[in-house]
Amino acid sequence: MHTARRFVKSFAFAALLGLTACVSTWETPSPASAQAILSVAPEVQQTLAPTGVLRVGVYLGSPTSWVRDAKTRQSHGVAFELGHALGQQLGVPVQVVEYPRVAEVIEALKRSEVDMTFTNATAARAKDIAFTPALIQLELGVLVPANSRIQSFAEVDRANVRLGVSQGSSSQGVLGARLKQATLVPVPSLSVAQQMLQRGELDAFATNKGILFELAEKVPGAQVLKDRWGLENLAMAIPKGRDMAMPYLREFAQTLVSRGELQKMASRAGLRGLAQAD
Known part of the structure; x- marks a missing residue:
């Protein structure tokens, strides 16, 4: 229910x-x-x-x-x-x-x-x-926490990178098929994503940039990477x-x-x- x-x-x-x-x-x-x-x-x-x-x-x-x-x-x-x-x-x-x-x-x-x-x-x-x-039409992008070594989407698909996505979202489906090494972490809500980024439980979060810019304002030091991996x-x-x-x-x-x-x-x-x- x-x-x-x-x-x-x-x-x-x-x-x-x-x-x-x-x-x-x-x-x-x-x-x-x-x-x-x-x-x-x-x-x-x-x-x-x-x-x-x-x-x-x-x-x-x-x-x-x-x-x-x-x-x-x-x-x-x-x-x-x-x-x-x-x-x-x-x-x-x-x-x-x-x-x-x-x-x-x-x-x-x-x-x-x-x-x-x-x-x-x-x-x-x-x-x-x-x-x-x-x-x-919105750009799809990646948000990284403060002091992240990830500077572009190409650097996301690496071993030991924990990439958050909204559970059941189109981003989860697309990136699940596209990424080979990164660990995709489905997150139940955006508020939980914020908490996980702040606690260091995610190395990045991916969705459309409209959401990412909102999320960046709530996670001190976080930034939205300039490139994009797709469009909505x-x-x-x-x-x-x-x-x-x-x-x-x-x-x-x-x-x-x-x-x-x-x-x-x-x-x-x-x-x-x-x-x-x-």
Whole structure:
């Protein structure tokens, strides 16, 4: 059983669902979601939010998903804000559901326990969930702790190098097949990765640079290496079987891109590591 924490955006909505103890805080929509973008047919609304509530899957620590400002405690993140923006367009309440890591968000989508997220659109994932075209491209990189002798990704694949990856992530799958000598260490959450780096239990950690720059700020002396070992193509994702709503979702996403709203979401979340042209 997953221990997901649920966040809803109004006390009235909580009362409607009968939620009390399981609700930890209350979230408000992002500024972008206050503007009407597209009209929506009832059948599209029903397809994207079949329970009458748009359930948005997130995990803490990634600007592409959900982050919380340490000073203001305000929530940001591309998945978080996209969910609120889409809920506003559909005219339904938004329930933000937190999981420890991205792999559990993907599993929740497969089981239709959440209705959407924003994540890496890999070919493997596309077998089980449906994606819009990619909206953001991020570099994949490596973070090393202070005084590390590792200066590039090429130096990671060596005996006795313990490379952390998020358990069940696309990085785990790719690097597990690619690296021959390094020991891959699946980590249950980003907070655990932070602790392991600080305790010297990992020699490096690999994922997209948006996450790595966030993690580097929490691990004194850590640095994100300049080179990259791949790219992530991030897109909106919904459960399979909701194909009739995909044209609307693609148009919604493209409208946010063309208006510059997606870039504003990324900026509010402090997203770094966007792919640079070679």
